[in-house]
Amino acid sequence: MxxxxxxxxxxxxxxxxxxxxxxxxxxxxxxxxxxxxxxxxxxxxxxxxxDHVDPHKDSNLGDLICKYEEIEGAEKPFGKNKAAVLKALKKKLGHVKLRVLSPIVVRDFVDRRRKEGAGGVTISIDLAYLKTILNWGRYVRKLNVRPDIVSDVRAGLKHTNLKMRSTERKRIASAHEIEKIFEHYKKMKRSTIDMISVIEFALLTSLRQEEVCSVQIEDIDMNARVMIVRDRKHPTEKEGNDSAVPILDDFVDVINKAMGGRKSGSLFPYNPRSVSASFTRACKALKIKDLHFHDLRHTATTDLFARELEIQSVSLFTGHKDWKTLRRYTHIRPESVHLDERRKALRRAQEDESQRSADVTPI
CATH class of the missing domain: 3.30.160 (Double Stranded RNA Binding Domain)
Known part of the structure; x- marks a missing residue:
């Protein structure tokens, strides 16, 4: 007692x-x-x-995380986000003995994270992975640890001002903004990235910036009008999550232009971070507020629905496995009526590029 x-x-x-x-x-x-x-x-x-056993008196949370990484990480490699969170948990909580891990310890951890400036969504991810580790320790390693202490702390956070869920982003690029961005890049004399082609491709296909830069020419079948996008983002499957994406008629010119006669290699051989940074600088220079490269994915998905495609068809482009997530794009919004204008902006960019190419005199 x-x-x-x-x-x-x-x-x-x-x-x-x-x-x-x-x-x-x-x-x-x-x-x-x-x-x-x-x-x-x-x-x-x-x-x-x-049949659970008490952890050794000297065992700490860091030991359990290391064992989890050693066994589970060897079976299925962790994604970058998960690996980073586990590393941070070891640094911030790894010294805590498993025998004394309690809701108070976890609560104090949350308090420290808030003082460090971490938001509710970030803290929620920390707690989710902490519970994953404790669940693994209890049900796989049969250790007498308590995963429910994380649930206790999370329940208490409902009574605070901390927002544990991310705000759904609904930003769509307007036709005028796309036109301004294209004009900006046309005026640039030196650029190692063909940003106009990258943006055109993203606006048509709805692919993420990492996916845009990962498409391989060998995976594009212009006869079947299909391209394979490999290792797409997925909540659990980090590798081998490949999907076949349809190539619609208005994708063809953009793809051919990017290929430039090449038979292999990346369609867009650029670093995704460099693409995002260039887009951010352009928006800043043009004073376009709150527009990110990822918003082009939202814009393209909205436009795909404006073509009157079904959810099942649009999911082939976006790669969504959960239609509940994709369904939020199905609502008719004012931005949807600007599809034709965005298409005109894309066509004008393509025509200008073709004209500039024709004006070059061969030596």
């Missing part, structure tokens, strides 16, 4: 011993200590009757 000791500092030390299991924690208030003791006693009684 639990014992409580008042320390010289005035704090209360709670200790619990049940069926060989031991827990101890120090609290500022006795009522907090007793509440913790009641919860832990219940958990230990359940553990004593199950």
């Amino acid at each position: 639990a014992t409580f000791t008042k320390l010289p500092s005035g704090k209360i030390r709670a200790q619990i011993r049940i069926a060989g299991f031991y827990r101890a924690q120090t609290f500022d208030l006795e009522k907090t200590a007793r509440k913790w003791a009641r919860e832990v006693e219940q958990q230990l009684k359940l553990s004593a009757s199950s």
Whole structure:
């Protein structure tokens, strides 16, 4: 049963011993200590009757994360985001002994993250991966750890001003903005990236910037009018998530222009970050507010629906597996009526480019 000791500092030390299991924690208030003791006693009684084993007294959360990375990471490589979050968890919580990991420890971690400037969505991701680790430790490694402590903390955050869900972004590029951006790049004398072609392709296909720069010429079949986009973004499958994307009639000129007679290699051999940075600089120079390269994906998806394609057909372009996510594009919005204007802007850009090419005299 639990014992409580008042320390010289005035704090209360709670200790619990049940069926060989031991827990101890120090609290500022006795009522907090007793509440913790009641919860832990219940958990230990359940553990004593199950096949879970108590972690070694020196085992900490960092050890568990490393073991998870060693075993699960070897089976299926982690994505960049997951790997980064696990690294941060080891740095910030890795020293905490598994035996003393509690809702209070996790709550204090959340408080520190907020002081560091982390937003609710970022903190929510941290907690999700922390719970994944604890679930793995309990149900795979059979350790007596408590994944529910994360749920307790998350439930408490509902009563704060912290927004745990991201705000749905609905920014669409207007025809006028696209025209201004094209004019901006036409005036640039030196550019290592053919941004006009990249933007045209993104506005037609709805591919993400990483996907635009990953399309290989060998994966484009102009006869079948299909291109393979490899390793598309997916919540769980990080590799091998390839999909066949239709090539519509108005994609052909943009693709042929980007190929330039080449038979292999990347259709757009550019670094995705460089593409995004160039687009951001252009918008800043043109004083176009709050427009990101990723918004071209939203614009293109809206336009695909404006063509009166079904959700199933549009999903072939966007790569969405969850139609609930894609369904938000199906609502008729004022931006949808500007499809024709955006097409005109694309055609004008293509015609200007063709004219400039024709004006060059061969040597």
